[in-house]
Amino acid sequence: MAKRELVATPRLATGVEGLDALLGGGLPDRRLTLLYGGTGVGKTVLALEILVNSAREGLPGVAVGFEEGPDELVENHVSFDWGLAETVDDKIHLMAARVEDEFYNAGAFDISGLLAAIEAKVKQTGARWVLIDGLDALLGTLGDRVAAMRELFRLKHWLTGCGVAVIMTAKLDHPDTTGGTHFRDMPYVADCVIKLSNVAHKRTFARTLRVVKLRGGQSSSAEMPFVIRSSGVLVAERENYPLTAKVFDERLGTGLDRLDTMLRGGLIRGNSVLVSGPPGAAKTSLAACFAREMAERGERVLYVSFDEAGDQIVEDLLSVGIDLRPYVGSGLLQIHGILAGATSAEAHYIDIHHAIREFAPAHIVVDPISALVKAGGLEMAVDVSDRLLDLAKASGTTFYVTALSSSRTPGSDMESHLANIVDVWIGVSYRVDEGERNRALSVIKARGINHSNQIRELTLDDSGPSLADVYIASGEMLMGSARLREEQDAAARRRSEQHRYERDRQRVENEIADTSEQIATLTRKLDQQRVDLEQLERHAQDHLEQRVQDRGRLLRSRGADANDRRFSDEWPS
Known part of the structure; x- marks a missing residue:
């Protein structure tokens, strides 16, 4: 006997910011997902946004409303930027499935006809997603828990043959608070269960989301806050950053x-x-x-x-x-x-x-x-x-x-x-x-x-x-x-010091000028004295030369001895 090859359950991305990270990639394909919570927590908004995001990625969907008709669904969500109205009838097909009053507590209602209608629409449109909004309204028509379980399992088995991913929404504060009623079995039947809550914080309320269950895959079990804005649902992500950071020196x-x-x-x-x-x-x-x-x-x-x-x-x-x-x-x-x-x-x-x-x-x-x-x-x-x-x-x-x-x-x-x-x-x-x-x-x-x-x-x-x-x-x-006073005093001191400096500088400059003038006068006097000395020396030399000439003439005229010391050419001392 050949060993059966086991393949992990494929995931379909929701396109909802932060949700796919919690789910480890997205919702399980060809499986049943339950969104449950109290009134006004955003179940329908989240489910419709998933359908619209998937339709934009080429995966059409069918939405079945038990509490709101097609026109009401569009009108109630037209304010969101993700554009439900633009995708309706083209990629998302809306179906009304209101349960008439005569079926409530009759115990004879089943979903076979509804599933047949949905399957025909799926084959006609090639849908990959099916949204069943307000499933609790359907289960409320059944008289006992056994009947509810039967219809839930009928829905689950239908999925296997139809090949679509199904999202169910239901008003259910907590499965364990409903006693022995049939509502408590819904989370057990689903493959993926997401609980939405509205928690009071002082004067405000905070919406939270937790993946309670996810068969065939790993997910975060942390209860994370989320908000509903015009752009849609934003789910917080608890990033587990390591103790490292980008380091700069700029x-x-x-x-x-x-x-x-x-x-x-x-x-x-x-x-x-x-x-x-x-x-x-x-x-x-x-x-x-x-x-x-x-x-x-x-x-x-x-x-x-x-x-x-x-x-x-x-x-x-x-x-x-x-x-x-x-x-x-x-x-x-x-x-x-x-x-x-x-x-x-x-x-x-x-x-x-x-x-x-x-x-x-x-x-x-x-x-x-x-x-x-x-x-x-x-x-x-x-x-x-x-x-x-x-x-x-x-x-x-x-x-x-x-x-x-x-x-x-x-x-x-x-x-x-x-x-x-x-x-x-x-x-x-x-x-x-x-x-x-x-x-x-x-x-x-x-x-x-x-x-x-x-x-x-x-x-x-x-x-x-x-x-x-x-x-x-x-x-x-x-x-x-x-x-300011100290600045003014400091400025005054600086001005006083500047004035004193200017005064002393002027005095020294004047003294330098006087000394320079004295030096110039003495220099001129020294130069004149040097000129006088040079003139004296020239005069003496001229006188000596004249005497030598005179002596020579005298000696020649007398025929005297040339060595006569009386007629020496030396300057008398």
């Missing part, structure tokens, strides 16, 4: 030259950066300077702003000389304004992750990331921030976040947690002195950078944020008016 400017100097040349590409401080300490201004600096380099920046609209941020930043409009207009800078408390932190993560996939930025700014605490508590906010940081590290994306500082116990807030894991931590604060509140900035931590340990005054004016010169008096750094 330096990036922060947007403030003096801060770059404190960082010995700026940030390192791919760094994670935290700017923390109290409200109004210029955290957003610093983040905007970095975003502008990167956009000026021609690099894409995704700016996520919690609790403030993107247009409002752009307008507000104009007051401090930061104009982001050219970069928003060019498409290099995308600003997403998000209401933090509108949904869960997990849902925010999904939206941000989706935006990253769509935009592929080189740099991500989240301002402030501490707002995630309002969307599900500290624990969930910490988890989401960690996953965003891991995502950025794995892709070599610079992750620049701001956070509100807290005076609570260290380690009990977002700032304390993020400070331990980021590469660069910049602290901004206030200092109250002489009736003034002034801003201060310091680089608290910078991995791989021999950064400055100075505390600098951070100023804001029409030209944007900047760092003031450092003035120390009696061991204290001067800020605000005290610094």
Whole structure:
């Protein structure tokens, strides 16, 4: 007897972002998949999106609705961008299968006729998918559990001969909460079971999805959040990144030259950066300077702003000389304004992750990331921030976040947690002195950078944020008016020293001029004396020569002895 060759169950991709990763490739082909959950969790939306995505890949489908007719299905989902209306009648064929009231609890209804109609439509259209939406409405017509099991197995066996993948949806909060009713058997019959839930988090609800069962393959059993947006269903992925990251040595400017100097040349590409401080300490201004600096380099920046609209941020930043409009207009800078408390932190993560996939930025700014605490508590906010940081590290994306500082116990807030894991931590604060509140900035931590340990005054004016010169008096750094007074005093001292220098320089220059004149006079006198001496020497020589001539004439006239010393030609001493 020949040994039977075993082949793994083939998968059909759903095209739903994040879902195929959880399923290990997609839903099982020619098998029965059950999507169950409470009311309003998104069962029908998810199932229809799978059909539309598959139809676009050349795999037509048939959708059978027990609660909504064809027109209602299209009308109720026309707002989604995946375009159900465009594929209906061409690649997706809708069928109505409402169960009449007289069948309820009659116990005599079976699905043979329905399956025959579906099979005929499958053969006619070449469909590879069949959606049975609202299966619980069908099972509710049956009087007992045995009848329900019979019809479920009839559906399952029909699959084998028809060669299609079937998705069923059913309102079922949990199979074990329905006692001895026939609804509890639905997950046991299906080959793949996906549970959808709507979990309360403080004032918001978070949708979650879990692959409860998947025969013939491996899948993630983690309960992952998902959101429903106009683009469709987005399922979070829990990326298991190794403790490695892309390493760069390229330096990036922060947007403030003096801060770059404190960082010995700026940030390192791919760094994670935290700017923390109290409200109004210029955290957003610093983040905007970095975003502008990167956009000026021609690099894409995704700016996520919690609790403030993107247009409002752009307008507000104009007051401090930061104009982001050219970069928003060019498409290099995308600003997403998000209401933090509108949904869960997990849902925010999904939206941000989706935006990253769509935009592929080189740099991500989240301002402030501490707002995630309002969307599900500290624990969930910490988890989401960690996953965003891991995502950025794995892709070599610079992750620049701001956070509100807290005076609570260290380690009990977002700032304390993020400070331990980021590469660069910049602290901004206030200092109250002489009736003034002034801003201060310091680089608290910078991995791989021999950064400055100075505390600098951070100023804001029409030209944007900047760092003031450092003035120390009696061991204290001067800020605000005290610094301005010291600057004025220092300027006055410099002017006084300049005046004293100019005066002394003029005096010495005058003395040099006098001395030079004296030297010139003496030089002229010396030259004259040398001329006089030369004249004397010439006169003496001429006199001597004349005497010699005179003596010669005298000797010749007298016939005297030539050696007569009285007539010597030497100059008398």
